[in-house]
Amino acid sequence: MKKTRYYPFERNRYFYGKLLTVRDFESEQKYFNDKRRMMNRLLHGSGVMTGLQVIAVDDKSVSVEMGAAIDALGREIIVPSPVTLKLSMMDGFTNNEYAKNVYLCIAYDEKGKEPVHSVANSTVRSDEISEYNRVLESYRLFIREDAPDPSQLPLAELTDQTVVLYQDAQLRVLQTTPRYVNPGQLFEMTLRFEKTLQAGKILFQYDVAADRLEAINGETIQFMEPQELQETEYEMKVLLRADSTASVKGSIGVKPGSAVLRLGDRQLDLTSKDAGEIQIIMGSVADRLMDDFVKHSLEASLDAPSEPCIYLARIGLLQMGPTYVIERVEQVPFGEYVYNSSVMHRLQKAEQDRVDTATGQLITKSKVRSVAPGQPPELKVEFDKASSELSVDLSIPTGGMGIAGIRTGTVDIAIAPFTKISVSPFGKAAKSFFSGEIAHGLGEGNVLIVTSLEESSIDAFSDMLSSSDRVYYGAADVFKGSEFEPDLPDVQIGTIAYPQKGTFRVGVKVQQGTEASNVRIRWWAYTQADSAGNAAIPEIGFKKGKEDPIDAAFSAMMEAASAGSKPEEQE
Known part of the structure; x- marks a missing residue:
């Protein structure tokens, strides 16, 4: 027909x-x-x-x-x-070439x-x-046997523009850019590589030729196909920023004479002068795209x-x-x-339900910074209802006698070669091991020492809630038999403080035989000066009339960790 x-x-x-x-x-x-x-x-x-x-x-x-x-x-x-x-x-x-x-x-x-x-x-x-x-x-x-021209695909030019940078029987390189962006907007350009299975590895490098656009990560772009992969299609994202001037046209392509394109041992000649064009506009990009669509002529819509x-x-x-x-x-x-309208409606509803469910979960972010000695500590808490994100910003003085402070660190306690532990008359194996004296850095006086069992190294106070590591507070054996079971020896932890020395010692009691050679203990040392300037152990929680910011921050973080909170972002 x-x-x-x-x-x-x-x-x-x-x-x-x-x-x-x-x-x-x-x-x-x-x-x-x-x-x-x-x-x-x-x-x-x-x-x-x-x-x-x-x-x-x-x-x-x-x-x-x-x-x-x-x-x-x-x-x-x-x-x-x-x-x-x-x-x-x-x-x-056709019967001319099969590797394609x-x-x-x-x-x-x-x-x-x-x-x-x-x-x-x-x-x-x-x-x-x-x-x-x-x-x-x-x-x-x-x-x-040939891939279609991107412009021939349905609605191909409605939201994006795709230009062919290189094409032969074994490789095609495409550059896709949005049609519209706002002044100063950050956006992505996509480079797509389509190749045959038996073609060699791709190496593509060139300098950007841009007008009214800026490449954020430098003017030289390089793609090297991973040696361990064997795919027929790859994508690379390039971050760009639009000019701050509105109602102008930007363009981006390959700077002549700068391109190096190899396919295995073959050097390919990239001579394309095509460039992607981007309109920099004020106002809503979505509204402009919809306006373009409804203003299409009937002839163009049926083309x-x-x-x-x-x-x-x-x-x-x-x-x-x-x-x-x-x-x-x-x-x-x-x-x-x-996609029919019923499917689109259900997909949109499912996405909305997912967003609603996600917003019902509390996401925590924490930032700890140091301020000059003598400056009061500050605690700033913000809550974004739309994203259910709780941000905690804690400023702590750098320390010294008579100034409230917190210190943290880790200590590795060797338990090897004691992998065989004698059993007591009550049938429970136990053996104790101790660290050397540890200087907590808060000076002389009473301090509060809090300890936990750690699976991997954490080097900053603000990282103690990181979802990529595990820190166990209290009795870790409550997690046995679950997906959260620690891969650590069964130990009890104790501490000895030496107020006049400004040091302390950590001890662990191994409850059963283990092949582990050491255990890592995360410690926090806390002190606060009273009105007379003497160090005193504070109460963890709330005080009458006014909440102490360090106490509140410390308690909130401890409670969040104990409840299994997993923040998505950590600074």
Whole structure:
């Protein structure tokens, strides 16, 4: 079926005595078909609606599952039952090179059905004439060996612009940039590399040629394919910043003479002068994009290739001697899908429910900074209701006699080679090990020592709530048998403080035999001066009338850690 112009629409006008001919009946069908197809194209777009998965059934054949699609002319394509085909027997598959990617496509097709004798034609011709009594709306599967031009894909230029920096039989390099950005906005440019499986590793380096745009991480961009991976497609994000001037056009591309492109041992010649163009505008980008869409002319909205098709799969082939094998099948490689309104509504509702659930969880952020000696400590707490984020900013003096302070550190206590521990008459194994004297740095006087068992090293006070490490407070054996069970010896921890020396000692009692050679203890030392300047052990919690900021911060952090709080961001 050739590409036709749907409008203007004409329908039959019936009246008594009208002579109906073949043209009248064909016009009747064309009127309803053209209206439906135009609405399909304008309301739904084009692409796969359901099914049509492509599966490799053996080394040389694929199966296309049943499904439905709409092509770029709004025509429905229905595959009523699975079909299995050998690649080499399909239209478009050539026999010149097997180490490549090929694309399985589907297109609308019509076939005649039920041949019958034509009485009218037999009156003017002596031989027997037959005509098809039905037209079967069907499909055609075929192979294309070249990737499509990005501009030919449906709505390809609506939100982004993609330019081809390089293309041959084994490699294609694409650059995608947004159509609109705001002045001074940070945004991403995407470099996409599509290659065949047997091609060598990619090395791509060039200097950016930009106008009204700035590359944040430097003007030289480099991509090197990882040695341990073997993929057919890679993406690289490049962070850019737009000029602060509005209502201007920016551009970005490859600076002439700066590009180095290698594919294995092959040096490729990149001569593309194409550049992505970006409009820098004031106001909402989403509103501008929607405005562009609704202002499209009808002709532009219905524009389609002369032979439209849908790319169902990209099939990676490997050359095996004189033949080939199918190595990989990637479904709908260019994202040609049609989503109906019910699906979109459910997806939007599911996303909203996920956001609502996430906002019901408290996310904590903590920052600890040092201030000059003699300055009072400060505690700032902010809560963002929209993101359920609690931010704690604690300023602590650098320390000294008579000034409130907190110190933290770790100590490793060796327990090797005591892997065999004698059993007491009550059946419980136990052996004690001790650290040397530790200077807590708060000077002489009484201090409060808090200890915990640590699985890995943490070097800063603000990191004690990091979700990437585990610090166990209290009895760690309560987690036994769960996913939180520590990979640590079963120990009890005790401390001895030496107020006149400003030091302390940590001891551990190993409850059972273990192969561990040491345990790591995280400690916090806390002191606060009273009104007379003498160090005193404070109460952990709240005071009458006014809350002590260090006490509150320390208590809040301890309670959060004990409750299993896992902050998402730590400064």
